[in-house]
Amino acid sequence: MNSENEIKTIAWIGTGVMGRAMADHLLKAGFQLRIFTRTRAKAEPLLQSGAAWADAPADAAAGADAVISIVGDPKDVRETYFGANGVLSLERPPSLLIDMTTSEPSLAIEIADAARAKGAGSLDAPVSGGDVGARNATLSIMVGGAPDDFERALPMFRAMGRTILHQGDPGAGQHTKMVNQILIATGMIGVCEGLIYAQRAGLDPLRVIESVSTGAAGSWSVSHLGPRMIARDFEPGFYVEHFVKDLGIAVAEAERMGLDLPGLTLGRALYRRVEKAGGGRKGTQALFTALEELAASTSDSA
Amino acid sequence: MNSENEIKTIAWIGTGVMGRAMADHLLKAGFQLRIFTRTRAKAEPLLQSGAAWADAPADAAAGADAVISIVGDPKDVRETYFGANGVLSLERPPSLLIDMTTSEPSLAIEIADAARAKGAGSLDAPVSGGDVGARNATLSIMVGGAPDDFERALPMFRAMGRTILHQGDPGAGQHTKMVNQILIATGMIGVCEGLIYAQRAGLDPLRVIESVSTGAAGSWSVSHLGPRMIARDFEPGFYVEHFVKDLGIAVAEAERMGLDLPGLTLGRALYRRVEKAGGGRKGTQALFTALEELAASTSDSA
Numbered sequence: 001m002n003s004e005n006e007i008k009t010i011a012w013i014g015t016g017v018m019g020r021a022m023a024d025h026l027l028k029a030g031f032q033l034r035i036f037t038r039t040r041a042k043a044e045p046l047l048q049s050g051a052a053w054a055d056a057p058a059d060a061a062a063g064a065d066a067v068i069s070i071v072g073d074p075k076d077v078r079e080t081y082f083g084a085n086g087v088l089s090l091e092r093p094p095s096l097l098i099d100m101t102t103s104e105p106s107l108a109i110e111i112a113d114a115a116r117a118k119g120a121g122s123l124d125a126p127v128s129g130g131d132v133g134a135r136n137a138t139l140s141i142m143v144g145g146a147p148d149d150f151e152r153a154l155p156m157f158r159a160m161g162r163t164i165l166h167q168g169d170p171g172a173g174q175h176t177k178m179v180n181q182i183l184i185a186t187g188m189i190g191v192c193e194g195l196i197y198a199q200r201a202g203l204d205p206l207r208v209i210e211s212v213s214t215g216a217a218g219s220w221s222v223s224h225l226g227p228r229m230i231a232r233d234f235e236p237g238f239y240v241e242h243f244v245k246d247l248g249i250a251v252a253e254a255e256r257m258g259l260d261l262p263g264l265t266l267g268r269a270l271y272r273r274v275e276k277a278g279g280g281r282k283g284t285q286a287l288f289t290a291l292e293e294l295a296a297s298t299s300d301s302a
Numbered sequence: 303m304n305s306e307n308e309i310k311t312i313a314w315i316g317t318g319v320m321g322r323a324m325a326d327h328l329l330k331a332g333f334q335l336r337i338f339t340r341t342r343a344k345a346e347p348l349l350q351s352g353a354a355w356a357d358a359p360a361d362a363a364a365g366a367d368a369v370i371s372i373v374g375d376p377k378d379v380r381e382t383y384f385g386a387n388g389v390l391s392l393e394r395p396p397s398l399l400i401d402m403t404t405s406e407p408s409l410a411i412e413i414a415d416a417a418r419a420k421g422a423g424s425l426d427a428p429v430s431g432g433d434v435g436a437r438n439a440t441l442s443i444m445v446g447g448a449p450d451d452f453e454r455a456l457p458m459f460r461a462m463g464r465t466i467l468h469q470g471d472p473g474a475g476q477h478t479k480m481v482n483q484i485l486i487a488t489g490m491i492g493v494c495e496g497l498i499y500a501q502r503a504g505l506d507p508l509r510v511i512e513s514v515s516t517g518a519a520g521s522w523s524v525s526h527l528g529p530r531m532i533a534r535d536f537e538p539g540f541y542v543e544h545f546v547k548d549l550g551i552a553v554a555e556a557e558r559m560g561l562d563l564p565g566l567t568l569g570r571a572l573y574r575r576v577e578k579a580g581g582g583r584k585g586t587q588a589l590f591t592a593l594e595e596l597a598a599s600t601s602d603s604a
Contacts, residue, residue, distance in 0.1 A: 128514065128519065130517075133517065140516055140517045142513045163517075165512055167505055167509060172505055176510050176513050176514070179510050179519075180496075180514040181519075182499060183514060183521070184518055186495060187489045189488050190484055190486075190488025190566075191485065193488060193564075193565050194482075194484040195481075197477075197484055197556060197561060198481050201473075201474075202470065202474075203474055203481075212478070212481055212482040212485060214442055214464075214465050215435065216522050216540075217483075217486050217489070218522045219521035220521065221518065221521075224518075238518075250499075257499075257503065259498065259502055261495040261498070262572075263488070263494075263495050264492075264495055267492075270564075295560075297562075
């Protein structure tokens with residue numbers, strides 16, 4: 001890689017729980033960061049660690065070697081890139097634009113096309129691994145875009161994640177993340193139902209988890225979130241409201257491709273039920289409450 | 303443990319794929335086996351290794367220290383214990399009766415009551431881990447019954463399994479196995495849907511599994527059965543027809559407890575669809591074909 005191509009200065013957009021931890025790893029790896037985020041207070045720890053502040057995405061991006069964004073939802077991504085003060089309002093944007101938000105595959109393609117028109121490359125690179133993965137730099141990073149751009153981004157990705165895979169053309173990273181969310185949503189239904197069954201049958205559900213988690217029924221969800229459900233600890237690792245957003249994208253994409261996915265449909269309906277009942281800021285394990293309620297209502301009428 | 307209580311001779315009922323491998327471990331551990339199974343040919347390898355043959359469950363059980371059964375379904379279990387030549391037709395059955403079939407919790411309680419009336423103890427001890435777990439003696443054994451009987455059975459269980467947990471009163475082992483099957487059925491829907499989505503989106507599904515399996519979407523099912531689905535390898539590790547039987551028990555038990563479990567209901571309906579389409583002797587990963595069909599029919603009408 002020649003020095004002209006080397007990335008030194010990064011415009012970093014978005015410092016939520018994930019973004020803040022990820023940006024911190026880049027600072028520690030020696031990159032220079034120029035930060036924009038909606039609520040400046042959330043960027044303070046990074047500013048104190050040497051990052052510079054910018055008042056808009058375009059200001060952060062002007063003159064930087066790359067942009068990395070990790071914001072709330074597709075609307076925020078659109079604003080970041082296509083807004084009046086967005087990255088692509090610059091006549092000459094940075095040569096590499098990376099969106100790590102979980103967002104729409106079609107929007108990733110739209111950004112890629114617009115970037116290419118201005119001579120820039122772009123990657124969609126959503127992550128999984130949650131706040132713990134962000135803090136420990138053990139994220140799985142799922143990447144769509146041109147192979148050359150993927151290669152250029154690797155030093156940054158390696159500072160933030162462990163499983164880093166190029167999955168295909170623009171949008172492929174987002175599609176891969178949708179697969180991830182489909183697996184989680186459907187698997188979580190089983191975890192909740194299994195534990196509700198265990199409780200109703202008079203079993204010790206923690207002991208049941210010991211019996212079932214080492215074999216064919218084993219999953220990250222049952223081992224990590226099962227015990228929290230039993231303890232009725234619904235503190236967020238990952239917010240229900242963000243998951244509902246992700247599942248909405250998955251359902252829309254599946255429909256667009258003409259796919260009927262009944263498990264995903266059920267998972268989304270149940271998670272929306274949790275959100276409507278005021279659980280949007282609880283963790284995804286709060287799905288347990290929705291299924292408990294369903295079970296109870298059946299039980300009452302029985 | 304005094305020598306009077308020690309178990310040396312076991313009546314072993316049922317030598318299917320699981321039973322044969324499990325019985326072999328007991329022979330190697332020094333137990334004497336007296337075998338009855340419906341198709342004598344299936345017992346031949348064990349007879350050649352030193353086990354004795356019996357013409358009926360009662361004949362195998364007469365004078366033995368314990369009985370272990372692992373047969374097809376609850377009807378077979380009932381025949382084994384309550385049939386004309388069943389174990390409980392003996393005036394003095396062995397002092398410990400262990401059913402390792404995946405069967406009905408209520409039947410386990412019925413056997414426990416009948417055994418107690420004849421001065422015998424009993425355990426329900428279904429397993430998970432499949433043929434591989436049976437061969438490698440790494441099964442998870444989920445046990446219901448009296449603690450004393452559990453203690454007495456441990457030397458036998460330790461020859462066959464690795465995760466061996468007492469889960470409660472008679473029926474608790476079966477209930478724990480139902481939790482296991484609920485987790486698998488619902489999780490498998492997600493694995494199928496995720497991979498169908500991945501293929502339709504033009505991704506390389508094996509590469510997608512690499513990205514998603516190390517994090518919160520990870521499960522035994524996606525890591526072990528996902529690649530077989532992609533390869534369209536539907537060879538049985540565990541038969542669809544057996545799984546449909548198990549899910550029928552789980553649904554019936556849930557209904558009896560007044561529980562509405564929509565994921566389990568969906569899983570059972572989809573697995574029955576596979577069976578009706580002639581897939582009863584395929585492996586559980588053949589669920590993929592049912593969901594593909596659903597997806598295709600939607601796609602055609604779109």
